[in-house]
Amino acid sequence: MSVGAFPSRFVRYSLRKPCNICYKPPQTCRRRFGSKFKMAEDQDKKLVHAIETESGPIYFSRATQISQKDAASFSTPKEFPDFAVFYSVSAYRSKNPRVNDIRANSRLLGDIGNNLGPEHALLHGFSFIPEQPDTFRKQFFILSPTVNEPLNRFVREMAVKFGQPEYFEHVLTEGKLLQTRVEVSDGGTRHEEEEMMTVEPPPCHPAFLHPDNNAVFHSYNRAMNILRECPDVEGVSELLSVASALVPGTFNVASLQEKCEHPVIVLEGLDATGKTTLTERLGKMLSAPVLQSPPPPIRHLREVFDSQPELIRRAYYTLGNYILAMQVAAEAQTRPVVIDRFWHSTTAYSIATEVGCGDESQLPPRGHHVYTWPSDLLKPHLAMLLMVNEASRGARLEGRGMGKTKEEIRLEKSVLFRKRLVEAYLRLENPSLQVVNASGSKEEVFASTVQEKAVSKAPATVTANANASIDRFLAPCNSR
Numbered sequence: 001m002s003v004g005a006f007p008s009r010f011v012r013y014s015l016r017k018p019c020n021i022c023y024k025p026p027q028t029c030r031r032r033f034g035s036k037f038k039m040a041e042d043q044d045k046k047l048v049h050a051i052e053t054e055s056g057p058i059y060f061s062r063a064t065q066i067s068q069k070d071a072a073s074f075s076t077p078k079e080f081p082d083f084a085v086f087y088s089v090s091a092y093r094s095k096n097p098r099v100n101d102i103r104a105n106s107r108l109l110g111d112i113g114n115n116l117g118p119e120h121a122l123l124h125g126f127s128f129i130p131e132q133p134d135t136f137r138k139q140f141f142i143l144s145p146t147v148n149e150p151l152n153r154f155v156r157e158m159a160v161k162f163g164q165p166e167y168f169e170h171v172l173t174e175g176k177l178l179q180t181r182v183e184v185s186d187g188g189t190r191h192e193e194e195e196m197m198t199v200e201p202p203p204c205h206p207a208f209l210h211p212d213n214n215a216v217f218h219s220y221n222r223a224m225n226i227l228r229e230c231p232d233v234e235g236v237s238e239l240l241s242v243a244s245a246l247v248p249g250t251f252n253v254a255s256l257q258e259k260c261e262h263p264v265i266v267l268e269g270l271d272a273t274g275k276t277t278l279t280e281r282l283g284k285m286l287s288a289p290v291l292q293s294p295p296p297p298i299r300h301l302r303e304v305f306d307s308q309p310e311l312i313r314r315a316y317y318t319l320g321n322y323i324l325a326m327q328v329a330a331e332a333q334t335r336p337v338v339i340d341r342f343w344h345s346t347t348a349y350s351i352a353t354e355v356g357c358g359d360e361s362q363l364p365p366r367g368h369h370v371y372t373w374p375s376d377l378l379k380p381h382l383a384m385l386l387m388v389n390e391a392s393r394g395a396r397l398e399g400r401g402m403g404k405t406k407e408e409i410r411l412e413k414s415v416l417f418r419k420r421l422v423e424a425y426l427r428l429e430n431p432s433l434q435v436v437n438a439s440g441s442k443e444e445v446f447a448s449t450v451q452e453k454a455v456s457k458a459p460a461t462v463t464a465n466a467n468a469s470i471d472r473f474l475a476p477c478n479s480r
């Protein structure tokens with residue numbers, strides 16, 4: 001192919017710059033010369049799309065990319081009609097998607113929701129290029145029962161509005177899925193139709209192949225950086241200034257940990273499993289303050305952040321955990337501390353949400369880095385997960401009689417979300433959670449928490465110092 005065949009912008013770029021792999025001048029480097037343009041096209045061919053369905057994502061890619069032995073044609077999910085057209089569109093613009101892309105995607109979702117007729121369905125999904133972990137992008141599929149020009153026009157308008165060069169039209173007919181790439185410039189140039197085939201799910205959900213692809217935080221700095229990227233979001237500047245005032249710029253987690261002479265105990269669990277009830281009992285028994293997360297200095301911002309995209313929302317809860325850690329370290333110098341939800345909650349809810357669909361089999365495998373406690377966050381000496389059978393939990397929710405949040409309604413409705421959430425809790429490690437059967441009466445749960453779980457199964461990660469603390473914690477109840 002002659003140089004003239006490349007777009008002029010690329011030619012100028014490639015002649016000027018040395019190769020970014022071998023640093024040879026472009027004329028002598030075979031890798032660099034022409035590679036940028038070609039790579040974009042090749043990569044596009046390898047793109048795998050996924051549509052989220054109740055049982056899990058359906059992964060599909062161009063048939064030409066799949067060797068004959070792997071080819072499985074398109075296995076139509078049972079909830080799909082025999083004939084359907086679906087358009088996929090996304091709002092990511094930058095090569096390394098950051099907060100602005102995620103916010104744009106959530107505005108796109110709002111626009112779609114406001115314009116979708118009753119004959120259409122909206123499905124969530126994503127795309128990625130295998131073996132390129134940072135290529136994960138969320139996208140939306142709009143499903144129509146017929147070939148539909150107004151809908152096509154709407155998708156094109158959305159693509160233009162959100163700065164997309166293209167979108168995809170997929171037609172499902174007679175068990176085949178045919179994809180057409182549509183460029184939005186010049187009124188919509190349609191590329192040749194290609195057959196798509198179902199591909200094997202990757203070994204790990206692609207949202208967890210790269211830390212930037214998901215809303216799970218393993219450091220204070222990442223949460224701060226994410227929020228610094230969206231100063232216009234309501235509450236962000238206040239949150240950043242409170243966090244900067246309460247968390248010293250160069251805090252040392254080891255010295256915070258050493259300060260905790262007294263036990264730090266965390267209670268975790270789904271809503272209405274009895275965390276508040278039990279933390280209050282433990283607090284009284286130990287003359288310990290019961291600390292809640294998010295902590296009071298930022299608690300009033302919770303509702304504002306709960307309506308933000310998951311990345312911004314969990315950055316808020318993450319900063320809450322670090323602010324709380326400072327208070328915990330100060331308190332635990334002189335007395336035990338009991339905490340109602342901490343990092344385990346932030347992380348388990350985030351993982352269960354980011355996985356998006358299916359049951360616990362869709363989670364990243366046990367032992368994956370995403371489940372590990374952050375190296376810069378104060379660790380509790382004891383963390384317990386209260387588990388209650390669903391019938392009792394439902395009755396407790398009813399009994400409590402408070403208005404339900406959107407998430408509580410989701411938890412109630414979505415058995416699958418609950419399964420992912422509980423399993424994510426169980427996979428968290430260092431420290432992992434000790435499971436407490438909290439289905440009994442308040443008295444029984446209190447007794448079993450204090451006397452059985454805490455006594456016999458102190459976590460393996462507890463240091464000698466903390467072990468001594470736990471013994472001191474148990475002393476008053478053993479002598480009751």
Ligand SMILES: Nc1ncnc2c1ncn2[C@@H]1O[C@H](COP(=O)(O)OP(=O)(O)O)[C@@H](O)[C@H]1O
Nearest residue numbers: 271272273274275276277396400440441442445
């Ligand atoms: N062991 C228990 N048996 C029966 N009811 C309980 C028990 N523990 C808590 N409850 C009741 O269940 C409801 C939810 O408890 P709560 O402690 O607020 O849960 P959480 O803090 O986990 O949301 C409250 O009305 C509480 O009185």
Ligand SMILES: Nc1ccn([C@H]2C[C@H](O)[C@@H](COP(=O)(O)OP(=O)(O)O)O2)c(=O)n1
Nearest residue numbers: 270271272293294317341342343345346349
């Ligand atoms: N440290 C924390 C505390 C709560 N969260 C999130 C996790 C869920 O999305 C909600 C649950 O909060 P909710 O107020 O419903 O919980 P309880 O009523 O205390 O059981 O908050 C968090 O991410 N990190």
